[in-house]
Amino acid sequence: MPGQHRFRSRGTRLAALVTAAALVTGACTAGGGDDDGGSAEPTDRSTPTARDYPGLPESLARQSLEWTACPEPSVEQGGGEAPGELPDGTPWQCSTLTVPLDWDDTGGETIEIALIRAVSTADADARIGSLVFNFGGPGSSGVYTLPQAAENYEDLRAGYDLVSFDPRGVGNSAGVVCVDGEQRDRMAQELGGPPRDAGEEALMAELDAEYIAGCEEAAGDLLPHLTTASAARDLDLLRHVLGDGQLHYFGISYGTELGATHASLFPANVGRAVLDAVVDPTTEPTEAGLHQAAGFQLALENWMAHCAAEEGADCPVGTDAEEGSAVIADFLDGLRDRPLPGDGDRLLTADLALTGIILTLYDEEFWPYLTLALDTALNDGEGQLLLAFADLYNGRDEQGRYSNQNDAFTAITCADAPGGPGIEAVEEYREEFLEASPAFGDLMVWSVTGCEGWPVPVGGAGDAGDDGEPGPGADDTTDDTAGRGDNRVDIDAEGAREILLIGTTGDPATPYEGAERMRDALGEGVGVLITREGEGHGAYAMGNECVDEAVNDYLLSGLIPQDGLVCG
Incomplete structure (x- = not known):
């Protein structure tokens, strides 16, 4: 499948790992405050501001969200039971936002974006606005994840409604399903690792x-x-419909790329963002893969x-890092010819073993399970x-x-980033990856x-006008993607308010250097960097009091920490 062995970045602590293991083994400085941080709204908090949203038909610009009790998550979202109430009795509420399928044709076809929220504990005068979360991936369902992670963010309800969503193509937001579970299992077993000869390449x-044919059949018109x-752009429309003058945002892992893209397109619409x-x-994708390989090796x-x-x-x-790495490499290589018994007819292949190992490297809390699994x-x-563990990472249920x-x-x-160098590039880069x-x-x-x-062809992703509003048509915009050779937006949020960046020195999935480069890319005075010294993917709500206090003070009181703050 395209992009194999690029690992999704996960934005939540994987508490389910403990359950999986049990089942198997049993069998700051003050800065400026808000000048337009939010708005006092009616109790239902669902009516957009009176102004139009330029470039959109009124049916989209002035839509009102209808919040109702949340159903059980769909299989595409992750399945399971409907979210219950928070400890204080606050219910989870769900809704949908209607957005253009094609932001260059805003009067054309539309799709629905699935939403979830828990309202703030603050009264109307103290409420800052909505805090919108994206938990990473790309591919993570925010509707599924926010209730599971909500205890980590409970303090923030003192100022915000907690809101998340399934981004387009994810979960219940026109979610793409290319193959069914039976096909996926067969494909995973049929070629359990990268090809080693012409026959396996074929x-x-x-x-x-x-796989691609399945994607085209299921979602061909959606893919571009x-x-x-x-x-x-969907995120900014959500901001508008929620009634906030600026977007207050918490992005984790891939969610940081989405947040930085929003800030680059709509710098005037940036609120308090983490x-x-x-x-x-x-x-570029090849370099990103190389950095990720190094990050997981470090972990x-x-x-x-x-x-x-x-x-x-x-x-x-063993006790030596070099020898231990050789043991892991030999183990994975040996699975190509001798996969291990797994679950029923399913065997542990090299690809699935790598995925299971990678899962446990996201957080040092899970290291004991890696020791047990390898033993x-x-x-x-x-x-x-x-x-x-591979099934947990891949979202496979029982x-x-x-x-x-x-x-x-x-x-x-x-x-x-459609296209790519293809199979011919593997030997060119093999030594770099092994190093x-x-x-x-x-x-x-x-x-x-x-x-x-x-x-999907390479083409312009569009831009935002100088006023912070979307440019609805390519003819009216500057193409910000031309320098990248793909469909991504160049990151440059000059003019935006301060954005809080957090990097962890031992992060395997998004190595620390990325946070420093994001600060440079956002523009002078925009990115404010906090460094967490430690292991794991993500820093907030991971037991570091210094990080948590800095983030809470920033989001709830507008206090901007000193750029370069180090939290040991």
Whole structure:
């Protein structure tokens, strides 16, 4: 499938990992305040401001959100039970926002964006506005994730309604489903790792063609409109319909790219914005894959040091980082010919084992589960635990059904950067990937093939006018994507208010250097960087009091921390 071995960035703590393991083993400085931070609204908080939204028909610009009790999440969103009440009895409410399918044809076809919210604990006078969350991916359903993560953000309800959404192509927002669960399982087992000869290359091409054909059949007309730039325009319309003069935003991982894109298109519409686990805005897909390989290698070596200290000679990969990396690489390579027993007829392949290992490297809280999983795989020849972790990452439930997060990840990634160098580039970059990650490089190098064959052309994603409003037609706008050679917007939010950036030194999925580069790209005086020294993907609500206080003071009181603040 296009883009294989590029890993989604996750924006929430994976508490379900503990459940999966149990099941398997049982079997600051003050800055300026808001000048237009929000507006006091009617109690239902669903009526847009009276002004029009330039470029849109009145039916979209003046739409009113109807909030009702939330149903059970769909399979595409992640499944499970309907969200209950918050501890104080506040119910979760859901609605839909209508947006143009094509932002260059705002009077044409529309799609529905799924929304969820929990209203603020503040009274109307103290309420700042709505705080809109994107939890990463691309492909994560905000409607599914926000209730699960809500306890991490409860303090913020003192000033905001907490709001999230399924971005276009995700979950219940015209979610893309390219293959069903049975097909996905078959494809994962049929070619369990990158091809090693001409025959396996032909099989990979056949499977890629089958997958792309499924995407085209299911969502062909939608695919060109799943860019991050289009999602950023949806985000600004959501701001308008929620009744906020400026967008207050909390983006995690890929959500930082979406937030920075919105700020670049609509700098005048930026409110209080936090970007945590920041994506590097300067890298091309191949370079991004290389950085991610290095990031996960660093996390692996940090786990190995921890494992050696805790387990000593009983650590399943030994006590030396170089030797341990070789053990992991040999283990993954050996699965190509000898996959391990997994779940029923499903075997633990090299690809699935890599995915299971990667999942546990997102947060040091999960390192004990990696130790257990590798011990059972290397010493007992059992792949069930790593397969369970891969299933968790891939959104597969016990009935063999998948959320649409992987299909959405592919569709959005490939809409932003269609094409790619193809299979010929693998050998060109193999040594660089192996140098970046002796353990994972031989598999992750296949990310350089890009989105070869994806049915979306490279074209302009449009721009925003100087007044901060959208340019509805390409003829009326400047093409901000020309310098990138793809459909992404150049990041430059000059003129926006301060945006809080948080980078973690041991982040495997979005390495720390990306936060520094995002600060440079946003423009002088816009990005304010906090550094968290530690492990894991993301910083807020991860047990670091310094980070949490700085973010809460910024969002709730408008206090801007000193640029360069370090939280140990």
